[in-house]
């Protein structure tokens with residue numbers, strides 16, 4: 060099976076997307092036939108026929124059908140846990156410290172080519188009303204400042220700021236022209252992520268630019284609003300930090316801390332597979348982050364090595380909250396990346412945080428083995444394998460890690476570790492994590508197994524090179540469409 064698994068992220072499967080597009084395979088699905096409907100028009104969907112589309116390439120593509128979440132009062136899901144953390148052994152994990160470059164071909168001298176900032180001209184004031192999905196009373200939210208005068212308990216006055224860059228309350232007042240775009244470090248379905256320099260603080264940051272025309276065309280309006288709203292709400296050592304967001308008449312912009320080590324995906328493909336210790340380190344940081352997100356009723360829904368960035372200090376930052384959702388009960392949106400989606404998503408049963416624990420099982424397997432447990436060249440083949448429940452095991456696999464994976468990759472989500480009455484604590488107490496002190500994990504006290512080869516904060520050598528010639532011309536959307544993004 061490994062023979063057929065493409066090592067490059069463009070070569071395998073992809074995120075799911077419904078409704079449109081060139082370079083996609085169109086498929087017709089019948090509910091309850093081990094196939095996936097993309098649309099759900101009512102909760103009673105027996106034998107509903109739906110057309111859906113998959114984009115090729117595991118990460119070059121993106122997303123999903125429009126968000127079709129439906130609240131249900133007939134949840135059969137297990138009781139939610141209180142997520143209180145339990146300390147275990149005091150022994151911190153000792154892992155081998157190696158300096159590794161994410162790109163096997165990365166160069167050590169770094170030139171950051173300045174580009175004219177043609178796409179980010181002129182800031183528009185924005186409304187910051189959180190939509191009903193993410194409207195919570197999270198005390199951390201004040202630190203996710205967006206520079207809006209009405210919502211600015213926020214950030215320090217960094218060096219060199221003039222008073223015109225301060226809000227009335229003394230917080231940082233952002234403008235798009237504060238950011239100089241340097242280089243593209245990632246591309247997505249409707250935009251790109253660029254390394255930028257904040258000319259006010261003189262710090263590097265990452266700017267995610269989403270073309271609103273594409274967001275509308277791909278019916279992703281609710282998802283990008285979810286992404287922004289959830290990012291404003293969260294603060295955790297292993298999740299990306301949103302510094303500010305805004306829009307103009309063409310694009311949506313999100314400014315993040317720049318994570319210069321590149322994607323875990325690259326390190327994993329270069330290494331082939333990780334040792335049990337290395338996998339354990341990354342899994343622990345992800346468990347810590349998932350536990351936190353779930354405690355806020357947020358499901359992440361896109362766990363995979365491409366979305367795990369490694370910081371200069373070797374610790375994880377989870378990025379791409381494009382599928383994250385604040386959950387009241389269950390949700391029905393078809394989304395994720397084929398190799399990582401849980402059976403209940405395929406079966407359109409409605410899903411909850413259990414899908415993240417399933418994806419963790421897939422991720423741990425992929426780290427230890429080098430390829431995911433369910434793989435086929437076509438998404439349908441992947442789904443059949445997921446639903447069959449059959450997993451091929453390597454002969455010399457760490458038996459304790461295998462036990463955890465088996466308990467995470469349980470088709471019946473009511474019996475899946477992480478989704479039972481003790482919640483994440485069941486995962487944290489598993490024997491594979493027995494040497495960990497979870498407070499040490501949270502406080503980044505474990506020694507990272509990989510230290511990225513980074514020469515300075517704005518180093519981009521751990522990312523692939525992307526052409527800067529294919530920036531699409533900015534198209535201003537009309538006022539009617541702009542209103543769709545009123546609360547972004």
Ligand SMILES: Nc1ncnc2c1ncn2[C@@H]1O[C@H](COP(=O)(O)OP(=O)(O)OP(=O)(O)O)[C@@H](O)[C@H]1O
Nearest residue numbers: 118120121245247248252265315316317318378379
């Ligand atoms: N804060 C960051 N620092 C450094 N690189 C980043 C950062 N955020 C994103 N990237 C890079 O950009 C890539 C694309 O980012 P992201 O997945 O958020 O975009 P997207 O448009 O949602 O992509 P997709 O369509 O694949 O979901 C990431 O895989 C990563 O390599």
